[in-house]
Amino acid sequence: MGKIEHIEGIHYQTQRPIRLTFDGEWITGMEEQEHISSSLMIAPGLVDLQVNGFQGVDFNEPGLTVDEVVSCTRRLWENGVTTFFPTLITASEAALSDAIKKIVQACQDPVIARTIAGIHLEGPFISKDAGPRGAHPLKYVQAPNWGLVSRLQKVAKGKIKLVTLSPEHDQTNEVIKKCVAEQIHVAIGHTAAKTDQLGKAVEVGADLSTHLGNAAHLSLPRHPNYIWDQLALDGLWTSMISDGFHLPDAVMKVFMRVKPDKTFLVSDSTKFAGQPAGSYQSPIGGTVRLSPGGRLCMQDNPNLLAGSAASLKSCLEYLARAKLASLPQAIDMASIRPLSYLAKGKKIKAFQKGSRADVVLFEYKDHKMVIHRAIKSGRQVYSSEI
Numbered sequence: 001m002g003k004i005e006h007i008e009g010i011h012y013q014t015q016r017p018i019r020l021t022f023d024g025e026w027i028t029g030m031e032e033q034e035h036i037s038s039s040l041m042i043a044p045g046l047v048d049l050q051v052n053g054f055q056g057v058d059f060n061e062p063g064l065t066v067d068e069v070v071s072c073t074r075r076l077w078e079n080g081v082t083t084f085f086p087t088l089i090t091a092s093e094a095a096l097s098d099a100i101k102k103i104v105q106a107c108q109d110p111v112i113a114r115t116i117a118g119i120h121l122e123g124p125f126i127s128k129d130a131g132p133r134g135a136h137p138l139k140y141v142q143a144p145n146w147g148l149v150s151r152l153q154k155v156a157k158g159k160i161k162l163v164t165l166s167p168e169h170d171q172t173n174e175v176i177k178k179c180v181a182e183q184i185h186v187a188i189g190h191t192a193a194k195t196d197q198l199g200k201a202v203e204v205g206a207d208l209s210t211h212l213g214n215a216a217h218l219s220l221p222r223h224p225n226y227i228w229d230q231l232a233l234d235g236l237w238t239s240m241i242s243d244g245f246h247l248p249d250a251v252m253k254v255f256m257r258v259k260p261d262k263t264f265l266v267s268d269s270t271k272f273a274g275q276p277a278g279s280y281q282s283p284i285g286g287t288v289r290l291s292p293g294g295r296l297c298m299q300d301n302p303n304l305l306a307g308s309a310a311s312l313k314s315c316l317e318y319l320a321r322a323k324l325a326s327l328p329q330a331i332d333m334a335s336i337r338p339l340s341y342l343a344k345g346k347k348i349k350a351f352q353k354g355s356r357a358d359v360v361l362f363e364y365k366d367h368k369m370v371i372h373r374a375i376k377s378g379r380q381v382y383s384s385e386i
């Protein structure tokens with residue numbers, strides 16, 4: 001993993017040739033050039049705050065190993081992701097704790113540690129209702145419990161940065177306040193909460209809707225309902241799985257119009273991302289089926305999706321292909337936008353001086369972003385030429 005001092009490419013927004021200079025882990029400057037040696041496009045590294053697994057590795061699978069965490073991180077680099085949150089869904093405390101330990105051990109490597117910028121705990125404090133609960137196992141669903149969060153956070157050495165919960169439980173608001181005081185973002189998701197519960201959760205610090213529009217009842221009252229309510233709460237950012245299966249284009253268009261600066265993409269990918277079509281045993285609730293087109297659903301109930309088999313890169317490609325965003329806008333929604341969310345809304349510009357030297361060089365061919373190089377904190381972590 002060689003250190004890089006400067007890199008040239010075509011700016012993904014302006015289409016102008018540029019040279020970026022780095023000092024160690026940081027970007028120190030960006031200059032336009034007359035002539036450059038590369039014809040590749042250059043963009044900020046992708047940021048995925050919801051990764052259950054990727055290409056054969058699942059963070060939720062019992063017996064997860066440190067090597068699997070490392071190899072999964074490498075596969076994500078190849079796909080342009082330079083920052084991500086491994087995401088653990090509803091499970092027993094022992095299972096969550098085991099997975100966290102392996103992730104923390106993998107972070108002994110400093111480049112892996114910077115790539116795994118946090119852990120996303122998606123559950124177990126979610127709704128018990130079928131529908132909102134999605135594929136999470138009912139057995140381990142429980143009301144929010146600060147004791148559990150703080151015990152897991154100790155195991156995680158402070159690495160839990162995001163907790164998705166449902167505010168329909170009594171103890172929710174106290175737990176949200178404590179999370180926020182400990183610099184843990186709180187998202188609302190897998191919820192059947194009522195209008196006042198959602199409003200109160202935002203008042204005390206919840207700031208994101210996790211994959212809004214998914215993990216919901218198949219039928220909802222026309223209004224009020226928790227999708228309208230969350231859209232109307234200005235304090236909430238929205239994450240969205242734009243793989244072409246989780247949400248119809250019209251719904252994504254509306255989310256992006258209602259929250260133009262607060263919508264970002266997540267893959268919600270599972271170990272089945274990048275795998276051939278077929279039936280598989282999933283750590284997330286039994287047998288699942290992956291269609292040739294990439295739709296991942298429960299075998300017994302094909303109406304229920306079982307996470308996604310898409311990479312973040314393919315999600316942003318979908319958004320651009322469906323003309324819901326330009327390519328630069330879609331890239332922003334999968335890179336600097338989630339970073340801005342983590343920075344509590346601070347505006348972040350691409351290639352900003354003083355920001356982390358996380359970039360990707362790519363070609364855009366046939367509506368696909370073909371990654372040639374990925375650089376994390378000034379180090380080359382992937383090259384298609386090697």
Ligand SMILES: [Zn+2]
Pocket residue numbers: 122134189190211215
């Ligand atoms: Zn989910």
